Amino acid sequence: MYKIMTRHQAKMVLSLQKKKVREESSLFVIEGDKVVREYMLAGNRVILLAAKPEWLDGEPETVTGMADEIVTVSYDDLRRISSLKTPHNVLAVAAMKTTDFSAEILADGLTIALEYVQDPGNMGTIIRIAAWFGIKNIICSADCVDVYNPKVIQATMGAFLHVRVYYVSLDKVLKNAQEAKMPVYGATIDGKSIYDCKLNSHGIILLGNESKGISDGLLQHVTDRITIPGPEKPLAGIESLNVSMAAAIICSEFARRKTV
Numbered sequence: 001m002y003k004i005m006t007r008h009q010a011k012m013v014l015s016l017q018k019k020k021v022r023e024e025s026s027l028f029v030i031e032g033d034k035v036v037r038e039y040m041l042a043g044n045r046v047i048l049l050a051a052k053p054e055w056l057d058g059e060p061e062t063v064t065g066m067a068d069e070i071v072t073v074s075y076d077d078l079r080r081i082s083s084l085k086t087p088h089n090v091l092a093v094a095a096m097k098t099t100d101f102s103a104e105i106l107a108d109g110l111t112i113a114l115e116y117v118q119d120p121g122n123m124g125t126i127i128r129i130a131a132w133f134g135i136k137n138i139i140c141s142a143d144c145v146d147v148y149n150p151k152v153i154q155a156t157m158g159a160f161l162h163v164r165v166y167y168v169s170l171d172k173v174l175k176n177a178q179e180a181k182m183p184v185y186g187a188t189i190d191g192k193s194i195y196d197c198k199l200n201s202h203g204i205i206l207l208g209n210e211s212k213g214i215s216d217g218l219l220q221h222v223t224d225r226i227t228i229p230g231p232e233k234p235l236a237g238i239e240s241l242n243v244s245m246a247a248a249i250i251c252s253e254f255a256r257r258k259t260v
Helices: 007-015 019-025 033-041 053-057 075-081 103-107 120-132 150-156 170-179 243-257
Strands: 027-031 048-051 070-072 090-095 110-114 137-140 164-167 184-193 203-207 224-227
Touching: 007 048, 007 075, 007 090, 019 027, 027 033, 027 150, 033 090, 033 150, 048 053, 048 075, 053 070, 103 170, 110 120, 110 170, 110 243, 120 137, 120 150, 120 243, 137 170, 170 184, 170 203, 184 243, 203 243
Parallel strands: 048 070, 110 137, 110 203, 137 164, 184 203, 184 224
Antiparallel strands: 027 090, 048 090
16 A cells, blocks of 8 residues: 655655755656656666556556655645646656766767757757657756756656757867867858758757847857748748757758768
């Protein structure tokens, strides 16, 4: 018989919506039936599993056995502690995994670099795009949204299991990449059409902030400015593509070419 979630546990889950608390505790929240299930089936233990009784009854030991502690919650309980407008049947608290950056990862095919990407949905979608196209690593500037933000984790739909995300000094990393003759593809409005560019199977794809794009400080390290051609005549209200949409198109073109 499972215990009922305590007020202390509910307060702890709620507190993890704050980045500072996540960093201090090295814990984060995973929400959603599919994402929680896949996380534990991949061999990852969770500190706490909070679920509706009927969800627990329908899961095998290979899932529930990966939880250090299991508690039951009602839908109203989940609604109070969830970061989602419409909560699912389960959420879990897990320990963060340490990811130490090494320059050697840049030699492992393509790497996505993100500067000041703030929207959790965009970050999560880009992680999902990277996983889909087999890109294993994403490097982010320190001011990007936290990968362990509950809304980022939710938006990845489980893809965070397959992609490593690092927070680094992009200026330093891109400068070193440039000195090593590694191509740095920067997505800009004034770039050359990606369909007319020579694309390498190794390099860095740099994407900038949702509204400001890539900063001048990082543009100096870009070896190839690329763009996604749009309509011949400007359309009112459409100045550029959403950063995650641009990421999908750019990664798709790299995958289509598969040049060496």
